Structures are given as C-alpha cells and as structure tokens.
Amino acid sequence: MATANEKQINAEHRVPDSPIEEKSNAIHDETAHVAAERGHAATDEYGNALVHFDQDAERRLRLKIDLYIVPTVSLLYLFCFIDRANIGNAKLAGFEKDLHLAGYDYNRVLSVFYISYIIFEIPSNMACKWIGPGWFIPTISLGFGICSICTAFVHNIHSASGVRFLLGMFEAGMMPGIAYYLSRWYRRSELAFRLSLYIVMAPLAGAFGGLLASGILKLHNFGGLHTWRMIFAIEGIITCGLSLISYFTLTDRPATARWLTQAEKDLAIARVKSERVATTEVLDRIDKPKILRGIFSPVTISTAFVFLLNNVTVQGLAFFAPTIVKTIYPKNSVVSQQLHTVPPYIVGAFFTVLLPFLSWRFDKRNIFFIISAPLVMIGYIMFLSSTEPMVRYGATFIIASGAFSFGALCNAQVAANVVSDTARSAAIATNVMFGNVGGLISTWSFLPFDGPNYHIGNGLNLATSSTIFLLSIILLFWMTKDNKRREKKNMETELEGLRGLSQKQIQDLDWRHPAFRWKP
Template structure:
C-alpha cells in the first residue's frame, strides 16, 4: 500500500540533494520505517527538505479512504453548518414576518441588532479556533452547536431591542468557533433558510410561539437535536475514529504528513512562531482582505435579500416573498459545488477567484442601472452564482499557503475574522432611508467586487514571481546547520516552499 518514494529531481544542489535522499532512505530502511504504519507514527518526517514525499500510496486505497471520510464526516458537518448559518441569518426572514414591528424597532435599530452578532464573533473568533484545536473538534463543534441552538430558541422569546441584542451577542460567541473551512456550505444555508422559513410560517403556531418567533424556536430545536447526534458521529482525528481500521488510520495520517514540508506530526503542539507565521503571511493577509470584501456581499445578500425581494415584488404575500429568495441560492449552490470541484481538481484557487468576480460586478451594475423587477431579480442570481463560491475558495487558499496544523488554524481563524468584519460592514450597507433602490448598499458591493478582482490578479502575478525567485535559492546551504525543529518552524519561509495559486 505504501513504500519509500525517493524522487529524482534535477535542481541546483543535485549532489547534496541526492546524498540527502539516499541517507534518508537508508535510515528509513534501517529503522524499518518503509511501511505505512511506521510512516504514520509521530516523529517521522514524511517529506524531504525539498518538500517531496518519501512515502508513496496506493491510489485505490486512497480513493476508498476519501470516500469513507466523506460519507462519515461531511454530512454531519454540512448539516450543522447549514443550521449555524440559518440561526445567524434567519433574522432577515423574520423581518418580513413582523420582527421589527413586534419589537418596536425603528430607524437603525434593525442594523444595530445585526451588528451586535459580529462584534462578539470577531472578538472570539481566533480564541475559539485555538480552543477547537486544544479541545478537539469532535467535542468542540457539537458543544458550540448546542450553544447556538439554545441561543436561537432564546431569540424566539425576546420582547425588546435590548434582549434581542443580548441574545445575538451570545449567538456570536458560540458561532465564532465553528470550523471556518466548512464555509463551503454557505450557499446551501441561504437556500434552505428561506425555504424552511416559508414552511414554518404556514403553521398557525408552535406551542406558545407565533409568526416570526416560530422560525427561531423550531430551527433552534432542530439545531440542538443535530448537535447531540454530532457528539456521536464526529471524531477529533484519524486515531480516534472508531469507524476506521488501523490500516486506514495509518494511511490517513501518513497522507496528511506527506503534504506538510518538514513536519513530524499531524497535530503539532502550539508554537508562537508558527502562530505568528500563520498570520504574518502575505497570501493569508491579502486573501483574508478578499474574504472581508466578499463577505460584505455574502452577508448583505443573506440579511437583505428578503427585503430586496419585497421591494421587487411588493404585492406578493409574505410566504411568496420568502419563497422568491430560494431560487438564486439553488443556482448559487450548483455553481459553488462546480467551482469548488474545479479548484480541487486543478489544485488552483486564485484563477477561480478571478473568474468569479466579474459576475458579481455585473450583478450589482444591473441593480444600480435598471429598475425592472425581472432584471433586478436576475441580478440576484448573478450575485449568488459568484459571491458564495468565494468563501470556500479563500478558506482553501489560506490553508494551502501554510504548512503546519498550528499555522493553519491561525490562518483560517484570521481569514474568518476579516470575513466577519465584512459581515459587520454589511449590516450597515443597506440603510432604511436608502430603499427601495439601495444605491449605497449596491454601490458598496460593486466596489468590493472590483477590488476583489484587482487583488486576485495581483496575487497570481506575485506568487508566480516569488516562486521563480525561490527556484534560484540554494536550499541545502540555507538549511545547513539548522536543527530539525528549526527547519520545521520555518513554515512558508522554508526555501523549498512554493506557493500554490
């Protein structure tokens, strides 16, 4: 299933490289570490100093393992994040059903209620991400899911603006810890949010709850049920997965290690230098800023699409308006899956960001330039098609431009912090007095999409330039005299590291 793989590369320092690989292979054979189980053990480096894997895997075994992981993990995580996003954005659907009227919200009160969530989310995002690494996602994710489910139910019983703000703040604390990498499911959440809300509103009541309060109550109860199931289905790491054989566990661990240059473990201990380099990385920071700009649109669509649809079709009933919010997200979900699969297949992300931005630009040009209901509704499709794909692309990007697990947790946390700053901006982009055309909100989104295009092109050019510069470096001389620990801590500054655009 696995064997020692000694690549034959022709670069500067070929002799030293060859000697290094021969020594490594000999050492591996001497220690009996040519088999898969040994390769998975802690302390074994699965790559050489050039980043080449020293272990070769059986493609068929890899395929079966990927499928098993997908079937066991993806459904639980996706459904949890589905309801995480619904619990966050269902206030937009509740607005159509009388949320503002019943709480006596006037002026900018609705925007304030939305903003409170992002304040706590931003503050607790990085601490929560690090806590997830420390506690383990198998326990942490179900626990916080339980927390935001209870918070959603609490929203069903608020009577004042202050109470609504308090519950939204607590909701942000719990949701801040959700694994940012599963933002792939944002588009599906938007789709089911409107569909579920419209279905709930066909009920006369749910216990003592009526109208918009049923949305929060029922969706919160469902979230709590899912979180309890997740305690039994999620696992922290391959070693603790009861549904993997020992051979599959070894293969899973070895595969991850073979992709991480000079790393001796899959789950390394927190290290200040790795945490810093997970943040202070040119690609992480520029990608995070891209996600900030994109999230202005993502959250703006989520919170205000029901309102925008209401202005497009003012004579429709509340349930009809809820249902009109669904089709753009259905189409958007198809494109998210397609673009994500394409990105995975070609191991490229930046080019897909560049391709997505023009559609968002066109959508908001139509919002600003035309007044016909059909044209504006079509513009919502263009925005949903392109903007939701940016979430998974940016999170995949920041995960690909770092090496260790510690740096990856910081990079993803940084990306989501920036993204939620964009969400905070979004809550103030569509102001009451700016309707029904919302020129300010649509103009902000148009400018954000334009900046995304410029940044993505700049990233692509810079990464190619820097990779070419790195090709001329003498890896052996730069690493000479360094200990394994020092080499492991170099992260993206390792001379053998290459950006993957």
C-alpha cells in the same frame, strides 16, 4: 462465469496475484506506518514526499472519509447559517414592529452579532485545536441552537442584542473550526471541494431557510408562540437535536477513528504529512511562532482581505435578500416574498460546489477568485442600471453564482499556503475573522433611507467585487514571482544554513523554509 456482484466482491477483497505482489503491499503498508509515526518526517529536506501512495487505496479511503465526516458537519453548518440569517425572514414577519425597532435599530441588532463573532474568532479556533474538533464543534452548535430558541422570547432591542451577541460568540468557531477539522483529513488539493460541501449549506440555508420560514408561518402557533417567534424556536430546537447527535458521530482525528483499519489510519496520517515540509507530527503543540506564521503569512493576509470584501456581499444577501425581494415584488404576500428568495440561492449553491470541484481537479484556487468576481460585478451593475423587477431579480442569480464559492476557496487557499497544523488553524481563523469584518460592514450596507433601489448598498458591493478582481490578479502574479525567486536560490547553501537549528526551530520556519513553495 462470475456475476457482477461476485466481481465486485472479488475486487473489494482481492487476493494478491503472486507472493511478489503480496510482499509489495506489505512493504507499502509498513512504509506508510513509519511515515505516520510521530518523530518521522514524510518529506526529505527538499520538501519532496518520501512515500508514494497507491491511488486506488487513497480513493477508497477518501470516499470513506467523505461519507463519515462531511454529512454531519454539513448539516450542522446548514443550521448554523439558518440560525444566523433567520432574522431576515423574521423581519418580514413583524420582528421590527413587535420589538418597536425604528430607524437603524435593525442594523444595530445585526451588528452586535458580528462584534462578538470577530472578537472570538481566533481564540475559538485555538480552543478547537486544544479541545479537539470532535467535542468542540458539537458543543458550540448546541450553544447557538439554544441562543436561537432564546431569540423567540425577546421583547426589546436590548434583549435581542444580548442574545445576538451570544449567538455570535458560539458561531465564531463554526466555519473556521470545520475548515480546520477537515484539513486534518484531506490533502491540499482535495480540501477546497470538501470545504464547499459544507459551505454550500450557506446558500442552501438561504433557500431552505426561506422555505422553512414560509412553512412555519403557516402554523397558527407553536406552544404559546406566534409569527416570527415560531421561526426562531423551531429552528433552534432542530439545531440542538443535531448537535446532540453529532457528539456521537464526529471523530476527532484519523488516529481515533474506530471506523478505519490501522492501515487506513496510517495512510490517512501519512498522506497529509507528505505535503508538509520538515513536519514530523501532523498534530503539533500550540506555540506562538507557528501561530504568528499562520496569521502573518502574506497569502493569509491578502486572501483574508479578499474574503472580507466578498463577505460584504454574501452576508448582505443573507440579511437583506428578503427585503430586496420585497422591493421588487411589493404587492406579493409575505409567504410569496419568502419563496422568491429561494431560487437565487439554489443557483448559488450549484456554483459553490462546481468551482471548488474544478479547483480540486486542477489543484488551483486563485484563478477561480479571478473567474468569480466579474459575475458579482455584472450583477450589481444590473442593479444600479435598471429598476425593472425582472432585471433586478435576475441580477440576484448572477451575484449568487459568483459570491458563495469564495468561502471554500479562500479557506482552502490559506490552508494550502502554511505548513504546520497550528499555523493552519491560525490562518483559517484569521481568514474567517476578516470575513466577518466584512459581515459587520454588510449590516450597514442596505440602509432604510436608501430604499427601494439601494444605490449605496449596490454601489458598495460593486466596489468590493471590483477590488477582489484586481487584488486576486495581483496576488497570483506575486505568488508566481516569489516562487521563481525561491527557485533561483542555491538550495544546498540554504539548507546548510539550517544544519545548526533544532528540529523545532526548523519546523517553526513554516512558509519561510527554503524548500517551501506557494500553491496558487
């Protein structure tokens, strides 16, 4: 009788039961190889996949990609968010006092970061596609790590603003760059959950950042640095170390993955290609028509506006959670206040993964916008209606539960509703650019004169979450209605009109192709 280990080995290295099965596998591998080659489409002209893949082979490949790709980008994004949001922890430790910031100076320093972030968003993602994510992502990570270290040595608002501008420039490419990078590896339905596995690092950064900052502040000094300066220096050094390692661990695309067999490379390419109507190459050349299709897709624009509104809340929490907690527990020590910011982020992290996981299983995204928004609304209603510390602290848990999942869901939504690689890169960059306009707004949402109850900031966030709820419902109805309109058209007549077009012209149609359907 075989042991459990022998059964596992036999399952992984199974000999075909018959020559017929062996021939079938060979035909399948050859079909995937042909579909993966440049110049060959993996769909017919109606958008139907020409290749049907073995689910077990896909499952094994997906797990392998998960283990090789996701951990590195997740760690990089964790410290990307920590290096962005640690200024909130530094504020509690004397950042404002030592730099002689008064009035709205702190808000101005926060705003400078978003100005450069917004300016460089789309150019950065185009550069990511052109250079290749395997080199681009580690390089910008090294850049913002160095900027964090430099923040430890600023002495006035001008030097602080200059470093924050550079920090925004380097971090601009991080969120859209990783989202675009993962879209090279995963199917449409799989993408939201994989995005959540790195975007969950945003709430975890809030939790871990608070723990790390409180731990660092217990040190007497770090070199010649004290108090909040140690936070920036130590966290920046960690970021730089991870960036250097990632040069060796990130693989640019399936075709260059040394850890995949040739059959696995073909399968990885062909399965992504099989969801892209009229596509003959997964990684196309950058051209203007596809960029514009990605930016001006109705789903891109509307989803990006949802993400803008959501980011007013998410970035506001990142920058002002320590300040809000201080108003709830004003008599606690600084370290205690830092630690109180941790639990809401842990709860937020759980929902950041749970909702995109359900999105993967149901291959739906828009419905989870509609589910998440009311949680944020309830949280801010609690803030506005009560001054009880425990009620307000409880509200932060509810807000975090609904707010953080939008990062994965919105990026997956825009990626799923364009066809070409270039359009996908542009759509994701547009979504994140809009999101960071929301981040810029968030820097002015909690103003000094509005404390300690912050009626303006809480009211603004209630308004944004309510708008998200209504807009998400409208978007879902529009996508469903437009799909029905497309179904009513005579497909043969529509396709006949494309006969005179070149292959490039057909591909440039992207979501305007008659066989395309919106994926809500």
